[in-house]
Amino acid sequence: MSKHIISVLVQNQPGVLAHIAGMFAARGFNIDSLVVGRTEDADFSRMVIASTGDDQTMEQIRKQLGKIVPVVKVQDLSEQDIVERDLLMVRVHCPSERRPELYQVTRIFRGSIVDVGRTSVVIQLTGPESKVEAFIELCRPYGIKQVSRTGVIAVARASERPATGKAVTAKRRARQAVDTTDDSATPALPPS
Amino acid sequence: MGSEPQGRTAAPASRQNPNPPATPARRPGSQLLHDVLVEQGVEVLFGYPGGAILPTFDTLYESPIRFILTRCEQGAGHMADGYSRATGKVGTALVTSGPGATNLTTALATACMDSIPLVAITGQVATAAIGNDAFQEADVVGVTRPVTKHNVLVKDVKDLPRVIREAYYVARTGRPGPVLVDLPKDVQVALAEDANAGQLELPGYRPRYKGNPRQIRLAAEAINRSERPVLYVGGGVISAEASEELRQLARKANIPVTTTLLGMGALDEVTDSDLALNMLGMHGSAYANYAVQASDLLIAVGARFDDRVTGKVETFAPNAQIIHIDVDPSSISKVVDVDIPVVGDAKTVLAELLEWVEHRERAPWFEQIKDWKQRYPFSYQKQEGTILPQQAIEEVFRATNGEAIITTGVGQHQMWAAQFYKWRFPRQMITSGGLGTMGFGFPAAVGAAVGRPDRTVIDIDGDGSFLMTCNELATAGEYQIPAKVIILNNAYQGMVRQWQELFFQRRYMATPMTNPRFARVADAFGCTGLEVSDPKDLPDAVRQTVATKGPVVLDVHVAPEENVYPMVAVGKSLHEMEMGGMA
Numbered sequence: 001m002s003k004h005i006i007s008v009l010v011q012n013q014p015g016v017l018a019h020i021a022g023m024f025a026a027r028g029f030n031i032d033s034l035v036v037g038r039t040e041d042a043d044f045s046r047m048v049i050a051s052t053g054d055d056q057t058m059e060q061i062r063k064q065l066g067k068i069v070p071v072v073k074v075q076d077l078s079e080q081d082i083v084e085r086d087l088l089m090v091r092v093h094c095p096s097e098r099r100p101e102l103y104q105v106t107r108i109f110r111g112s113i114v115d116v117g118r119t120s121v122v123i124q125l126t127g128p129e130s131k132v133e134a135f136i137e138l139c140r141p142y143g144i145k146q147v148s149r150t151g152v153i154a155v156a157r158a159s160e161r162p163a164t165g166k167a168v169t170a171k172r173r174a175r176q177a178v179d180t181t182d183d184s185a186t187p188a189l190p191p192s
Numbered sequence: 193m194g195s196e197p198q199g200r201t202a203a204p205a206s207r208q209n210p211n212p213p214a215t216p217a218r219r220p221g222s223q224l225l226h227d228v229l230v231e232q233g234v235e236v237l238f239g240y241p242g243g244a245i246l247p248t249f250d251t252l253y254e255s256p257i258r259f260i261l262t263r264c265e266q267g268a269g270h271m272a273d274g275y276s277r278a279t280g281k282v283g284t285a286l287v288t289s290g291p292g293a294t295n296l297t298t299a300l301a302t303a304c305m306d307s308i309p310l311v312a313i314t315g316q317v318a319t320a321a322i323g324n325d326a327f328q329e330a331d332v333v334g335v336t337r338p339v340t341k342h343n344v345l346v347k348d349v350k351d352l353p354r355v356i357r358e359a360y361y362v363a364r365t366g367r368p369g370p371v372l373v374d375l376p377k378d379v380q381v382a383l384a385e386d387a388n389a390g391q392l393e394l395p396g397y398r399p400r401y402k403g404n405p406r407q408i409r410l411a412a413e414a415i416n417r418s419e420r421p422v423l424y425v426g427g428g429v430i431s432a433e434a435s436e437e438l439r440q441l442a443r444k445a446n447i448p449v450t451t452t453l454l455g456m457g458a459l460d461e462v463t464d465s466d467l468a469l470n471m472l473g474m475h476g477s478a479y480a481n482y483a484v485q486a487s488d489l490l491i492a493v494g495a496r497f498d499d500r501v502t503g504k505v506e507t508f509a510p511n512a513q514i515i516h517i518d519v520d521p522s523s524i525s526k527v528v529d530v531d532i533p534v535v536g537d538a539k540t541v542l543a544e545l546l547e548w549v550e551h552r553e554r555a556p557w558f559e560q561i562k563d564w565k566q567r568y569p570f571s572y573q574k575q576e577g578t579i580l581p582q583q584a585i586e587e588v589f590r591a592t593n594g595e596a597i598i599t600t601g602v603g604q605h606q607m608w609a610a611q612f613y614k615w616r617f618p619r620q621m622i623t624s625g626g627l628g629t630m631g632f633g634f635p636a637a638v639g640a641a642v643g644r645p646d647r648t649v650i651d652i653d654g655d656g657s658f659l660m661t662c663n664e665l666a667t668a669g670e671y672q673i674p675a676k677v678i679i680l681n682n683a684y685q686g687m688v689r690q691w692q693e694l695f696f697q698r699r700y701m702a703t704p705m706t707n708p709r710f711a712r713v714a715d716a717f718g719c720t721g722l723e724v725s726d727p728k729d730l731p732d733a734v735r736q737t738v739a740t741k742g743p744v745v746l747d748v749h750v751a752p753e754e755n756v757y758p759m760v761a762v763g764k765s766l767h768e769m770e771m772g773g774m775a
């Protein structure tokens with residue numbers, strides 16, 4: 001099981017989002033997050049879908065996406081060198097006496113305080129998912145009142161580094177070897 | 193259009209528009225639709241009218257397109273499907289919004305599971321009313337999305353001609369499937385011109401036909417090395433019209449061939465009987481299942497490793513390398529890991545493969561197969577005074593010289609038909625394999641008979657299955673469409689009863705049925721009704737059914753508790769078959 005970020009270029013048509021989300025649901029694939037946005041071309045939108053699964057599942061996800069007629073292009077960005085970002089807005093319980101310490105943590109994470117109330121503050125933060133999640137963990141002890149995240153978006157890096165992505169080596173789904181010569185082997189092979 | 197059906201006369205002169213308009217540039221959507229249908233070669237529509245599709249029906253009043261009024265939209269869908277499977281052309285169904293469209297969904301799902309090209313056009317409430325729970329509104333695009341290859345709601349009449357062309361193109365290319373176009377009433381009357389004639393806008397749709405030459409070479413090398421190869425052939429070979437290439441490959445490389453339910457007829461089981469292993473799977477032949485399990489190379493062509501085929505996946509073809517040739521990349525390595533995948537159209541890939549394979553004797557392998565064939569043929573025990581269902585199918589084979597197109601319902605009779613009719617040509621066997629839709633057989637036979645007036649079309653049906661769609665007897669009766677029905681009437685939902693017998697201690701819950709007198713039902717609908725229960729009368733009754741003009745129903749009373757064997761129980765490996773009375 002590993003995490004993948006899939007970028008899907010779709011024709012801008014009513015119902016494509018429902019189609020893609022429905023396909024994931026119908027085939028039992030996970031969606032960790034799904035972001036849709038317009039692209040440089042008004043006729044097309046891009047979806048960035050974060051999903052977790054083994055290699056076989058990810059291969060099926062790519063292929064099933066490819067089968068949907070308004071889907072123009074499917075890329076598994078995990079196989080490329082990419083920049084990924086998630087945007088977090090979190091409202092944290094924080095009486096005034098604890099603010100300095102929370103501000104400190106926020107600064108270390110390059111977040112910003114975007115709103116302050118009597119007993120709580122709203123913090124905004126962007127970064128790769130792992131950073132966002134680490135920050136949420138640090139907020140937990142204060143008491144999180146509400147979390148809202150965009151989900152991951154990603155693009156390929158501009159700088160041309162060699163791709164770090166792993167080669168797609170299909171692991172063989174174990175079909176148990178059965179000895180053809182041994183009659184007592186279970187399950188017994190056809191009588192000959 | 194060939195043969196005009198009896199019972200329908202040509203339109204009276206008064207119906208023809210005396211002075212047709214001089215092809216105006218801007219025409220109503222319904223007329224644009226009609227003309228694209230004609231352009232796409234549509235010769236017949238199966239359907240049912242209603243408010244939201246009325247403007248489109250009006251264009252059919254003086255049209256070269258033949259219209260068949262079915263008695264339920266499900267029937268229209270299955271008829272379009274049967275027409276498609278029998279002819280290789282794209283069948284078309286035309287129905288109204290709401291209940292018309294929802295009635296069609298079973299037929300769409302049936303076609304989708306079996307990769308059958310058809311186009312469904314559904315009326316929809318006016319665009320302004322969409323979303324308001326208007327009268328006879330249903331979110332048809334939403335409802336049918338999981339059971340179509342593609343579907344579209346047309347909101348602007350300007351898009352209509354292109355969308356219809358795209359529908360036919362998508363339906364018949366790549367891995368074929370049903371496409372639905374939802375057509376609001378206002379779009380049918382709005383004016384537009386067919387401006388960008390022929391231009392499709394499908395940037396994401398690129399079916400791949402040519403296989404990768406390197407993969408094909410690898411496949412050929414594996415074949416040339418193999419001692420015990422088996423070709424496992426599915427409906428993809430039928431839809432790609434690749435049975436000739438298959439036959440040549442099997443002969444040249446000397447490889448035995450087993451077919452799935454949808455692949456029956458890809459190889460002529462009579463003239464190529466030395467190579468034919470017949471059907472494999474849950475109720476497949478013992479020799480096909482043994483051969484697959486003992487093979488060292490399995491060459492899957494246009495087949496998708498359905499669970500009814502593989503049995504327990506972990507022990508399926510346990511010692512075999514697997515080559516998988518399929519036009520749909522998502523079929524490959526979905527169920528079983530494949531060693532040599534080849535994405536491409538069966539016809540082109542097989543033709544190319546043919547160049548590279550060599551002939552090999554493989555005498556021990558064919559000896560082994562011959563031995564299995566002799567020891568475990570499909571067989572049954574005759575009974576004095578009672579017709580066995582298998583016997584009835586052998587009789588149908590004899591009476592039709594093996595040349596009929598056969599449709600089926602779903603159940604025991606379907607499996608017996610697959611086992612005991614000998615399949616001789618592609619598109620001969622028309623059956624709901626993937627979805628297993630009871631009630632498919634009869635309307636599919638009507639559609640097939642419309643498409644292939646040159647062939648005898650017989651629905652070998654179950655009593656339960658037939659009752660689900662026998663309302664279409666009215667359609668067959670009205671147009672005198674010569675579909676024949678042979679009901680293997682066991683007064684049971686036999687297949688379910690068999691499972692109850694084997695796995696639920698014979699507790700026959702909801703499977704015995706008190707049936708109507710089918711012959712009289714047929715008669716009431718304007719069809720010929722016949723009945724037989726004595727084995728002595730069977731040959732004559734079947735011959736009479738085939739010889740009688742128009743639609744005929746033969747009610748064959750068969751042994752009620754006969755079981756289908758061999759049987760691979762759920763969860764068992766393919767070679768762990770119950771042989772019942774066979775062995």
Ligand SMILES: Cc1ncc(C[n+]2csc(CCOP(=O)(O)OP(=O)(O)O)c2C)c(N)n1
Pocket residue numbers: 601602603604605606628629630631653654655656657658680682684685686687688
């Ligand atoms: C629409 C539908 N409902 C239920 C089933 C489940 N089912 C499979 S076979 C069968 C019984 C079929 O009975 P019949 O048509 O008489 O055929 P037989 O098995 O007796 O030959 C049933 C209920 C189905 N396949 N399709």
Ligand SMILES: [Mg+2]
Pocket residue numbers: 603654655656680681682683684685686
């Ligand atoms: Mg029955």
